[in-house]
Amino acid sequence: MSNTLNLFKSFAPKDKNAKSKGRNAVIYTRVSDSSQETNTSLESQRLRCDEFAARKGYNVIGYFGGTYESAKTDDRKQFNKMLEFVKESDVTYIIVYSYERFSRSGVSGAKIVQDLLVDYGVITLASSQELDPTTAAGQLHQNMLFMFGKMDNDMRKDKTTSGMRELLRKGYFPYNPPIGYTNLSKGRAVDHQIVVNKEGELLRKAFHWKAHENASNAEIVRRLKDLGLKTDEKRIAYVFSNPFYCGIIVSRLIPDEIIEGKHEAMVAKETFLKVNNIVAESRNHPVSHKEDDYNMPLKRFMKCGKCDTPMTGYLVQKKGLYYYKCRVKGCGTNKSAKNAHDQFKTLLSAFEIHPDIAELVGEGLHEIFQTVFQDQFENQGLLKAKITEVSECIENIEERFAIGRIERDMYNKFVSKYINEREELQKELANTAMESSNLEKSIQYVLEACHNPKETWENGTIEGRMQLQNIFFPEGIVYEAENGLVRTKRINAGIIVVPELARVLAERKKGEPINFDQFSHLVTQSGFEPETYCLEGSCSIQLSYWA
Numbered sequence: 078m079s080n081t082l083n084l085f086k087s088f089a090p091k092d093k094n095a096k097s098k099g100r101n102a103v104i105y106t107r108v109s110d111s112s113q114e115t116n117t118s119l120e121s122q123r124l125r126c127d128e129f130a131a132r133k134g135y136n137v138i139g140y141f142g143g144t145y146e147s148a149k150t151d152d153r154k155q156f157n158k159m160l161e162f163v164k165e166s167d168v169t170y171i172i173v174y175s176y177e178r179f180s181r182s183g184v185s186g187a188k189i190v191q192d193l194l195v196d197y198g199v200i201t202l203a204s205s206q207e208l209d210p211t212t213a214a215g216q217l218h219q220n221m222l223f224m225f226g227k228m229d230n231d232m233r234k235d236k237t238t239s240g241m242r243e244l245l246r247k248g249y250f251p252y253n254p255p256i257g258y259t260n261l262s263k264g265r266a267v268d269h270q271i272v273v274n275k276e277g278e279l280l281r282k283a284f285h286w287k288a289h290e291n292a293s294n295a296e297i298v299r300r301l302k303d304l305g306l307k308t309d310e311k312r313i314a315y316v317f318s319n320p321f322y323c324g325i326i327v328s329r330l331i332p333d334e335i336i337e338g339k340h341e342a343m344v345a346k347e348t349f350l351k352v353n354n355i356v357a358e359s360r361n362h363p364v365s366h367k368e369d370d371y372n373m374p375l376k377r378f379m380k381c382g383k384c385d386t387p388m389t390g391y392l393v394q395k396k397g398l399y400y401y402k403c404r405v406k407g408c409g410t411n412k413s414a415k416n417a418h419d420q421f422k423t424l425l426s427a428f429e430i431h432p433d434i435a436e437l438v439g440e441g442l443h444e445i446f447q448t449v450f451q452d453q454f455e456n457q458g459l460l461k462a463k464i465t466e467v468s469e470c471i472e473n474i475e476e477r478f479a480i481g482r483i484e485r486d487m488y489n490k491f492v493s494k495y496i497n498e499r500e501e502l503q504k505e506l507a508n509t510a511m512e513s514s515n516l517e518k519s520i521q522y523v524l525e526a527c528h529n530p531k532e533t534w535e536n537g538t539i540e541g542r543m544q545l546q547n548i549f550f551p552e553g554i555v556y557e558a559e560n561g562l563v564r565t566k567r568i569n570a571g572i573i574v575v576p577e578l579a580r581v582l583a584e585r586k587k588g589e590p591i592n593f594d595q596f597s598h599l600v601t602q603s604g605f606e607p608e609t610y611c612l613e614g615s616c617s618i619q620l621s622y623w624a
Contacts, residue, residue, distance in 0.1 A: 102135040102170035105159050106142040107178050119143055122174040129204035135170055160189070163199050171201045176222040179203070187220045188551050205505065217570045221519055242330050248339040255321055256280070256312070257343060271340035279306045280316055284344045287317060288351045323349035372399045373414055374534075374542040375421065375554070381410045382557035382564075390414065401556070410558045417556065420563045425530040427576050428549065434582045435524060441578045442520045446571075460506045467499045523571050548572075 106122040123140070130137050141159035163171060171193070173179045179201060180186025190210070193199040200210055206222060209215040244251045244266045251266035257277030261270040273281070279301055286292040286300065294310040294317075301308055320327055324342030325335060370376065373390035380387055381403035388401045388410070399414035430438050471492060478488040526548055534545050546553075552567040 099167060099169040100134060100136050101138050101166075101168050102130055102172050103139040103141060103159060103163060103168055104130070104137055104172045105156070105179065106140075106174065107144070107156075122178065125174050125204045126172045129202075130170075130172055135172070137172075138166070138168065160193075163193070164197055168199060171199060173201070173203050175205045176201075176203045176219065185547075190219065191216070220570055238330060245326055245328050245331050245336060246334070248326065248336055250321075250326060250338060250340055254340070255319060256308075256316065257322070258340070269340075273341055273343050276306055277343055279304055280322070281343050283313065283316070284322070284348055284352055288348050317352050320349060371539045373401065374539055374546070375401060375414075375417055378543070378546050378553045379412075379417065379563070380553055380555050381405065381408060382555050382559070383410060384408050385555075387553075388412070388556065410556070412556050412558070417563065421554070422531045422535060424554075424563065424565075425534055425545075425549065428527045428530055428572060430524065430527045430575065430579055431583065434579060435528070437582050438527075438575065438579055439520055439524055441582065442523060442571075442574070443516070445574060445578075446516055446520065457506065460502055464499055464502045464506065467495050467502065471495045471499070519571060523575065526572060527575050 104123060104126040106119050106126065108118050119142075123143070127137065139159075139162060141162070142155045144155060159171070162168070171179070176186075180189065190201045193201060194210065201219075202210070203222075208218050210219045241251050247267075249266040249269065250271060254260055254271045257273060257280040258271050259274040261272060262268050282304075283297050283301060286297055287294075292300075294313050297313055298308055298310055301313075316322060320335075321338065321340070322343040323346045324338050324340065325346070326338040327335060372392075375388070376390045377387040379401060384403055384405040386403055386405050386408075389404050390399055390401050392399050401412045401414060401417055403410035474483070474488060474492050474495070477483050478485070478492075526545070530545060530549070534542050537545065549569055549572060550565045550567065551569060552565070554563055554565045556563055
């Protein structure tokens, strides 16, 4: 019978995750700042990763990183070198010290990890944050760790940006000065002494040539070269259009604000304005690419259902209408931008939380996430108990030494051992991101994202729109020309439960108890066979999801 069954083996579907059964691994280490390269951070990361690999029985066949690479973006030399290696080699595991060492780009980092697992069977593990990303709950936990890393970056950025805005409004310039200037006193921005240098004296001549002789930029570049300053027309155009040179500060951090700077002015304001009046008269005004992007925020985010290719966009000048189109030659898939945006806003509306039930939804999310991460919280409790136990051992040894019951050699031996053990436990606890405070931040993050997402997207900047799109739908959306539907295969695991939870809460009778356990499956379900349903109020859009 067994031999007969073997004849049918070729008909059985192949195991897509067969590669994940191997034991080969690579280690990736990274620091956030070039000043950290000389300390022990990289060495410590590699040591912990090596110990983790040895404990798990993995065979490390390569090391990557080992240098400064910012994780705010995933366009990193060593990082991409590592990705190419694991895709082309017999590697099953990528080991990092913590998930923020892998990426702090949020949704983007989580998608890279997911694609590696699905397409190549490569599992990304963190030595200090042990979880199983091959399970649905493990994937959710891993995704939220990436979100926390991004959120931490954003919070740091907000704090830094706030301070820089205040400096700019006081007339200080917290950046490196532009060409033609030297900062004589580096350090805090309030101590800067930004003065015109030798190059600046030549650029001052350039302003006067432009203002009083109406010299072309090409002629000015030639004259400057004769005087020993090599430049080009693009840089000269930048100089002429930057009000910093007449003592004025403008910045994207303080839009629509004009600040009198504390630095030395290179030319008088009248000269600067005269130069720019001359430039303005001869300047063409083509359609801004940023304006195009604002009118087509779904570019590259929406894919063609036929070709699975990101769609681009174009403007029909005569009609003043924007369209999305497939970039594949001969495909012919076109979609009105207005129609696509209307459908996308309807899609977002499905996740809107009515203010009357927002508090209840928050309580529901808390109960659901508590259930999903129960094992994690229990592990934290065990770690805290162990830390208390070790601390009591240290106190006991110190007391016995103080009253003379043990010798110094014995004291030093055991107190050092227990202190090291406590430090390791504290590090493990600190690296466990799913603490109650983080859980509350995550819930608040979801509630804010679902507070009128349609209006937020509709009225947001291009950057804000794209960020919202990626938060809700990490893998983008798909336009199916044959039936006119806009679909998505994946919704953020923290947000997917919201529509059903909100519906049940809105329909419940006052005082009626709610069983939140019934919603946990939405967060932890897995697979690539999407459930599909038609959005209430519009059957022109169908929403498919998997978490």
